[in-house]
Amino acid sequence: MVTSATESLTCELMDVVRLFEGASALGISHTFAVRGEEFYNRFIIDGEEFAFTDWERYAGETEKKSLVKRFAKLGLYKLLAKRYKKTLPWGSLTGIRPTRLAYQNLEKKGEFEEFFRTLGVSEENIALTKRVIAGQRGIYEKNPDNCDLFVSLPFCPTKCVYCSFITAPIAATHGYMPAYLSALEKELAAAAGQIKRLRSVYIGGGTPFVLSPEELERVFRAVAPLRQNGCEYTVEAGRPDTFCAEKLDLCQKYGVTRLCINAQSFSDRTLEAIGRKHTGEDVVRAFGMARPYEFDLNCDLIAGLTGESLEEFCASVDRAVELSPENITVHTLCLKKGARLKEETESLFEGGMSEMIAYSRKKLTAAGYEPYYLYRQKYMAGSHENVGWTKAGKACVYNVDVMEETCDNLAVGANAISKKIFSAEGRIERVGSPKDIPTYLAKVDKLLAEKEKIGFGETLC
Numbered sequence: 001m002v003t004s005a006t007e008s009l010t011c012e013l014m015d016v017v018r019l020f021e022g023a024s025a026l027g028i029s030h031t032f033a034v035r036g037e038e039f040y041n042r043f044i045i046d047g048e049e050f051a052f053t054d055w056e057r058y059a060g061e062t063e064k065k066s067l068v069k070r071f072a073k074l075g076l077y078k079l080l081a082k083r084y085k086k087t088l089p090w091g092s093l094t095g096i097r098p099t100r101l102a103y104q105n106l107e108k109k110g111e112f113e114e115f116f117r118t119l120g121v122s123e124e125n126i127a128l129t130k131r132v133i134a135g136q137r138g139i140y141e142k143n144p145d146n147c148d149l150f151v152s153l154p155f156c157p158t159k160c161v162y163c164s165f166i167t168a169p170i171a172a173t174h175g176y177m178p179a180y181l182s183a184l185e186k187e188l189a190a191a192a193g194q195i196k197r198l199r200s201v202y203i204g205g206g207t208p209f210v211l212s213p214e215e216l217e218r219v220f221r222a223v224a225p226l227r228q229n230g231c232e233y234t235v236e237a238g239r240p241d242t243f244c245a246e247k248l249d250l251c252q253k254y255g256v257t258r259l260c261i262n263a264q265s266f267s268d269r270t271l272e273a274i275g276r277k278h279t280g281e282d283v284v285r286a287f288g289m290a291r292p293y294e295f296d297l298n299c300d301l302i303a304g305l306t307g308e309s310l311e312e313f314c315a316s317v318d319r320a321v322e323l324s325p326e327n328i329t330v331h332t333l334c335l336k337k338g339a340r341l342k343e344e345t346e347s348l349f350e351g352g353m354s355e356m357i358a359y360s361r362k363k364l365t366a367a368g369y370e371p372y373y374l375y376r377q378k379y380m381a382g383s384h385e386n387v388g389w390t391k392a393g394k395a396c397v398y399n400v401d402v403m404e405e406t407c408d409n410l411a412v413g414a415n416a417i418s419k420k421i422f423s424a425e426g427r428i429e430r431v432g433s434p435k436d437i438p439t440y441l442a443k444v445d446k447l448l449a450e451k452e453k454i455g456f457g458e459t460l461c
């Protein structure tokens with residue numbers, strides 16, 4: 001339990017506490033003071049007192065606030081690292097976008113490495129961040145006219161036990177499908193007047209391929225007028241148990257350029273344990289079906305799936321590399337509220353995680369992949385990260401834009417968040433749509449008005 005002088009700092013310090021197994025049982029209180037360029041932090045942990053003083057120049061209140069947060073988190077991180085005799089791969093950094101922080105420092109100070117070192121980030125992760133920034137060269141772009149389009153299809157065949165994405169089992173929600181598709185058509189028709197320069201389209205989920213070919217074609221037809229510039233077009237097809245030639249033909253007919261066929265693991269034992277209704281061989285078969293179409297392919301893996309050994313994880317990485325997709329995304333298991341596994345799992349501090357991550361980096365690098373996007377979440381096993389790896393020239397624009405928040409995102413459908421980016425002002429306006437399908441259906445017109453209010457639609461004459 002942590003208590004700090006302000007509520008926002010309490011939340012930030014709680015994020016640091018969560019990084020250390022057992023630390024939530026400690027009684028921690030925190031106070032701070034700023035005098036000129038001096039930042040004082042005082043912690044009392046189970047009755048014992050610790051104090052730190054740090055110095056840094058700042059310009060204005062916003063910078064001062066961010067330094068207050070930085071030094072408080074760093075102070076607590078150092079204390080807990082000493083107490084538990086372990087350092088963490090990202091040090092005191094708990095935000096979900098380490099690369100954004102790196103870019104901010106690069107822009108201000110011409111470097112980020114020294115800054116990351118002061119936060120306790122490992123040399124391996126500083127090197128990884130550098131590679132990601134290099135991998136984004138030519139894609140990372142701040143242009144207020146740019147926009148990505150996200151189409152949300154939050155339906156799945158069945159729910160995987162680790163997943164906290166709000167998706168509805170298709171069998172229970174199919175009755176809503178005609179109305180849902182009509183709502184998407186309405187939002188997409190309006191999007192024509194809301195997008196100036198389309199960078200990419202992403203049809204995501206859920207599992208978009210759980211829709212029937214006819215339903216899928218309605219979505220493709222509604223997207224088609226918006227995507228007349230041949231830009232990147234991803235369909236997060238999803239699980240191989242939903243694949244068929246007819247859906248792949250439709251993807252080709254409507255100009256899809258990138259397809260996700262996600263394994264998570266190639267171990268049948270693991271796949272059964274996590275509630276995926278397919279085998280490793282089914283993934284291989286789906287790759288075989290998709291290959292003749294010349295889509296760029298992506299395969300998602302997760303490190304740290306419950307009960308999976310280091311050897312099983314490494315074998316999954318090897319298998320994915322053999323299939324030679326253009327992109328491989330290595331996630332670290334993260335358990336949020338809503339995932340069945342969360343209720344059944346006591347702790348995420350599993351052994352073997354660092355070895356898994358190290359193996360994936362080494363193997364993918366040796367196979368010619370480069371990291372091109374990176375993000376973190378709260379409650380990640382071993383405090384690691386998710387990394388998207390790509391073959392040369394095949395990085396996914398959409399993933400970079402979303403992670404770096406450099407580009408507007410017009411999102412349609414239930415459980416979708418539209419973002420209008422005001423880079424020059426350092427501001428982002430958001431409109432989130434309801435997660436629940438009937439509530440979303442009842443709110444479509446209101447959502448269109450809300451998106452216009454935050455600036456979508458004002459760019460066109």
Ligand SMILES: C[S@@+](CC[C@H](N)C(=O)[O-])C[C@H]1O[C@@H](n2cnc3c(N)ncnc32)[C@H](O)[C@@H]1O
Binds near residue numbers: 163205236334
């Ligand atoms: C929105 S999901 C959609 C993928 C698609 N439905 C499928 O399962 O093939 C995108 C990816 O997030 C990852 N993911 C989902 N839940 C996760 C969790 N709890 N921890 C780590 N990664 C997770 C999985 O790798 C998944 O493929």
Ligand code: SF4
Binds near residue numbers: 157158159160165239
């Ligand atoms: S991992 Fe994919 S298929 Fe499984 S529940 Fe989540 S979104 Fe659905």
